Amino acid sequence: MSIIRQSRSFVKRLVYGDTLIPQEFTVALPIPQQEVVVFVHGLGSPFDVTDCHTTACCAPMVIGISMDRNRCRPRRGHPPVSLRFFENAAARHLLGEIRLAPQSLIALSPERDLVLFTVVGSTNYCLSRLRLLAHYVPQAFSNWRHSTSFDVRMSSLEIRASQVAFIRPHPLVLGSVSTGAGENIFPMNLMGSLGHGYFAFALKDSRRAAHLVERARCLALSSLPLSLCAAAFRLAANHQREFADWTQVPFLAGRSPEFGLPVPLAAGGITELAVERVQRIGSHTLFIAKVISKLLTSQEPQVHTLHGFYLHWRLRGDREKLYASLRDDLVNKHGTMPAES
Ligand SMILES: Cc1cc2nc3c(=O)[nH]c(=O)nc-3n(C[C@H](O)[C@H](O)[C@H](O)COP(=O)(O)O)c2cc1C
Known part of the structure; x- marks a missing residue:
């Protein structure tokens, strides 16, 4: 290695330590995940929303929280409400916080509403402030330079908040849909239960998948064992297509119980949804x-899927485990270790 390359990698190591890792990691966890809990603070006494909130949109970043109608209602001008992410263990480490301002309400039932909040700030406690700064500064610069070419134009504030939102592990599922034109299947992870029999998910408006689901009005979500993870990544291109090429779908498919939608036979669970x-x-x-x-x-x-900064925190400085997680993640996403790594 040349002297210049050596000194460059020395400086990188000094600045980032071992935190130059993917933003998104894949891991296998029980359903529902039990390792992170999420509470709303700032609306009376804090309450648990681990299984009743979701990211509703990335740009602008909007978070939806389902609440009982008789809960203390956020009003415009209310001091920021915050969504706090804690380790679900005796120590209850605070891992991150997203500050929110109320935007609008959607009635779910006579007793419950989905309250939509815009994100006004966030703090990530998974890395030290110095390491976070090392990530944030080039990220903000790159965001500013390339923002016009991005398909989803998120501000730096929104990118940081989404890194906090993904402290809570999100199931990676395959969504199946059927329209007159055919059947499609694609990976999804921007979603969350709203409790009380409701569920919400977000799809990019610029991709075909969103419009298929809007037409079909029903969807089956299949949760996946690790053996199907690489297949799910391979099907990402189906977000752009009207229907899947079923000769290329790399698993055996069965049918969902009510809607008869095509789902992987090896799925660990199937949830059918009526939009x-x-x-x-x-x-x-x-x-x-x-x-x-x-x-x-x-x-x-x-x-x-969960965010890399949280994965780093979760391993508590154990380098061996971090390298093993990096290898596992590559295999999960590609099926085998890519040749160049
Ligand atoms: C693991 C995974 C999860 C995804 N989840 C979502 C999702 O929840 N909503 C969505 O609109 N797109 C989702 N996508 C699709 C991507 O945002 C993207 O549109 C897709 O990978 C195709 O890339 P392209 O749009 O740049 O061609 C997901 C993709 C992958 C690989």
Whole structure:
């Protein structure tokens, strides 16, 4: 290695330590995940929303939280409400916080609303401030330089908040849909239960998948064992297509119980959803759906995605485990270790 390259890698190591890792990691966890809990602070006494919130849109970044109607209501001008992410263990480490301002309400039922909040700030506690700064400064510069060429134009504030949102592991599922033109299947992870039989997910408005689901009004979500993770990544291009090329789908498919949609036979669970409301927000369309059926076919852990900074925190400085996670993640996403790594 030349002297210049050596000194460059020395400086990088000094600045970033071992935190130059992918933003998105894949890991297998039980469903529902139990390792992170999420609370709302700033609306009376804090309350648990781990399984009743979702990212509704990335640009602008909007978070939806489902709440009982009689809960203390956020009003415009209210001091910021915050969504706090904690380790679900005795120590209850605070891992991150997203500060929110109320935007609008969507009625879910006579007792419950989905409150949409815009993101006004965030703090990530998974890395030290210095390491975060090392990531944030070039990220903000690159964002500023390339923002016009990005498909989803997120501000630096929104990117940081989404890194916090993905501290809570999100299941990676395959969404199946059927329209007159054919059947499609594609990976999804921007989603969350809203509780009380409701579920929400967000799809990019600029991709075909969002419009297919809007037409079809029903969808099956299949949770995936690690053995199907690479297949899910390979199907990402289907977000752009009207229907899947089923000769190229790399698994055996069966049918979902109520809607008869094509789902992987090896899926660990299948949730069928009937879309009740479609809300265009910005880069993403938010779908609010009623859960029609929920089938758990395996106790095996299923694929989740989580943010790299949280993964780093989770391993508490254990380099060996970090390298093993990096290798596992590559294999999960590609099926085998890519030749160049
Ligand atoms: C693991 C994974 C999860 C994804 N989840 C979503 C999602 O929840 N919503 C969405 O609109 N797109 C989702 N996508 C699609 C990507 O945002 C992107 O549109 C897709 O990979 C195709 O890339 P392209 O749009 O740049 O061609 C996902 C892709 C992958 C690989």
